Amino acid sequence: MENIPFRIIPLGGLGEIGRNMMVYEYADQYLIVDAGLLFPDSDMPGVDYIIPDFQFLKDKVDKVVGIVITHGHEDHIGAVHHLLDLVQAPVYATPLTRGLLEVKLGRAGVLSRTSLITVQAGERVEIGPFKVDFFHVCHSIPDSVGLGIETPAGLVVHSGDYKFDHTPVDNWPTDYARLAEFSRRGVAVLMADSTNSEHPGWTPSERVIDQALDQVFNQAKGRIILASFASLVSRMQQVANAAVKHNRKLAFVGTSMVDNAKMARKLGYLDVPETLVIPIDQALGLPADQVTIMCTGSQGEPSSILGRLSTGTYRSFSIQEGDTVILSSKAIPGNEEAVYRTINRLFERGANVIYEDIAPVHVSGHASQEEIKLLINLVRPKYLIPIHGEMRHRRQHANLAREMGIPAENIMIVDNGQVIELLDGTLYEGDRVCTSQVFVDGSKVGDVSADVMREREMLARSGVVLVHLVVDKNTHVLRADPEIISRGFILGNEGDQLFSLVRIKINDAVRQSNGNGTVEEDVERALRGFLFDETRRRPMVFVTASRV
């Protein structure tokens, strides 16, 4: 038994390791941890979101013994319905995570054929050869867990997203006892969250938001509109508490927000008085100082409710003078411009806007440096693999661990697809498996590659010029004026002047076309050079020809 290696296979996502998907293997049986999505970088136009590459699993679908979900955020559950198209394994989750999954899988139409298994934090579940301890961790969503995963080859602790909040909104701190117990059993490998490894000290408690909200509610004279993520159930609780205290009603707006709030109330994760929550139509009829509205759009997405409120294009209601708008979230890297544009527009419409830069209306859900050190000292692992974070975060995490005395050779910074093997208590680098980013664009998955993205970038940079020629098939001279269309290249007026030169150039190119290539190729080449010389831009040029 002891000669079978326990393999760790990080998959998925844009320089982030293991946040969106991690695979554990023992004796040819596979356990998947999380299946989340990633938001595209701003240089990935048209891409709705990115999911992990399931390529590696294609010939192993019958060997997957289970899918374990650590918590209900999109970057951990957002690709589950895509994964279930390939793998029909049971999905293990805590009650709230399961509730969020049900809403999501229901909307994707795959709920009925999915086997969901509820696990309480603190439970141990045997999934194939893996003994999995689900231990509670604090994060910005309730009911989050980390995992102790044991096989005969050893114990691996997978932190998931976590922080050590002493005063969490749900009064349920991270499970120190279980972490200490792991260290007694002996931890071979700690896989731990690196997101906030650049931040010194301790991440503030979620409670500080209570005070910030209280202050905003105290000063607001009109309606309060708070934007956040639809899955941020603890924020819903905090907003509800503030609304009760300040004699305001609360209306949720947007399908996912409404559905998640309903589910969280049903499961007891959102505890509010019966009369507090009212439909938005009713809220809009109340005096402004009795209204709290909670909606999505805190990332500045133009199609979100807050996005449409900022441009005056939301149907149900508009921003009015005296409204207070709270963005209770942090801009995901790359969204800063969109978020600040939304804030500026809301100010222009007369709202007072409160956001992270000016008040602590959001705190991070991830461990800072002192918490990262605490986790290491609680767990006392032989090996550390920093996960969840870009290279810079993992490197800082490694620096912290080295300062604590973990030998550099026992800290592994790995890439996606790099298999790690635990055998006889020692960690080895194994094979590399195929992994990449899979783009979801419109209704299709994976049919937009890096090549297509490069073409989009070229088109975006300088546009496109189309030319249609009518050429005499015998004499090869032009029989009509070339038809020229451009998009994204140049302004009409300026273009007209340039395009009269283009016509001359085309005539020259057709006349000089020597028959080595087609006339289309000759004109394309001539135009590319000419347009670059004239404008220092490189539009895509396409020439078609009729021969008459």
Add this chain to the structure above:
Amino acid sequence: MENIPFRIIPLGGLGEIGRNMMVYEYADQYLIVDAGLLFPDSDMPGVDYIIPDFQFLKDKVDKVVGIVITHGHEDHIGAVHHLLDLVQAPVYATPLTRGLLEVKLGRAGVLSRTSLITVQAGERVEIGPFKVDFFHVCHSIPDSVGLGIETPAGLVVHSGDYKFDHTPVDNWPTDYARLAEFSRRGVAVLMADSTNSEHPGWTPSERVIDQALDQVFNQAKGRIILASFASLVSRMQQVANAAVKHNRKLAFVGTSMVDNAKMARKLGYLDVPETLVIPIDQALGLPADQVTIMCTGSQGEPSSILGRLSTGTYRSFSIQEGDTVILSSKAIPGNEEAVYRTINRLFERGANVIYEDIAPVHVSGHASQEEIKLLINLVRPKYLIPIHGEMRHRRQHANLAREMGIPAENIMIVDNGQVIELLDGTLYEGDRVCTSQVFVDGSKVGDVSADVMREREMLARSGVVLVHLVVDKNTHVLRADPEIISRGFILGNEGDQLFSLVRIKINDAVRQSNGNGTVEEDVERALRGFLFDETRRRPMVFVTASRV
């Protein structure tokens, strides 16, 4: 005389007011303050930079009495050579600002026909009807000034970019005495920098960088490569001081860095031992622990030296294990992704990377809240117009001023193009003048409009599909297989399958073409609908036809 209004006309720039250009008018004579560029948002593909709209000045070129430059940063001087194409007025600047301008105008080939006038901070200059006091301010570049601009209608104080640094690198604090003197004369309007109005407290002194650099130099075992802006002369001085202290030589890399360093040494703004600065070729021959290299690229620009070092495509040298790379700058909003991508890549190449998130290797050059309040109390203006900043910054600036007792009606938040008139001691909103963003793309200025930008966005989102038909001119049936080209739309393999359906669709559309429109239009319409139904994407579709 007193019945002539003193007009303030903010122009230029992407929701920022007055940073890139401000125009003052009295008795039909015009004074221009600054002419800078703005970096494009990430949704402006292909745009190199943005300059203010000079439209308003076109019929007033003979009435411009002078161009005053407050300091040598790109967002204040980067459009001067474009402005000089239109306006041939003398340009007033302090010695270092003039030096930076000369380098820049020389490269643009307009230096010889420009009249540059050197002004020392502390001087008063009469420029047409404007009495202009140049007063020294601290900022992240030496020799910065703010302006007191007086006409018979009153005194306007224009802060420029400023902070109150008690221990600046050049030991030259902001000119408190002159500010106090203004308040004795009576200030009608204060136009003041809002950039950091969201930041509580006091911006740290530039000196803290000395300590941070000292620590990095202490620990570095290999080469030190520091990236910053080419105009950051005070940073050059700090790096030089650290290099001297730690027995390293210093090499500047990149034309603008080398030129600016040479100029700054000549003018005495960069004070270094004769033997410290060596050419890069010589530096590369020294032992690694004796080398400091200073280059550009701190914004993650792929074509910059640091950008190319991060991808291993810089010719002169490569990143090696043991290098320490310092990004001594803040990411300009919208550049965060590019900056962090560069940092991650440098880590992957074996460098240790030091950046703002983990060490104070950069501080802001702008006043924080307590400094903003100090300026207001020193100047004691009747009116305040927050400038330099997005709407959110100007609103916070206004909030601070209200808390200090300035009546809300004496604080004006204005848009670009909104003329403000000072008459008989009272401020009025005047006309609006035409203003917009002018894009510079390649060798051309202003021929890329918002419409062209929208087309680029559409092309980037879903690409382009081109179809060429050969149709019988009598029977209107297809005489050959349609030629189909796509770019940025879909992957080859997947495309082949889709495009066989497209061929069927084209055949159908040609057959059903009823002669109301052309066959090209009918096929375009049919394809757009079909492709959206199949993929939920909207590529641009263009159909051309030969009739044979």
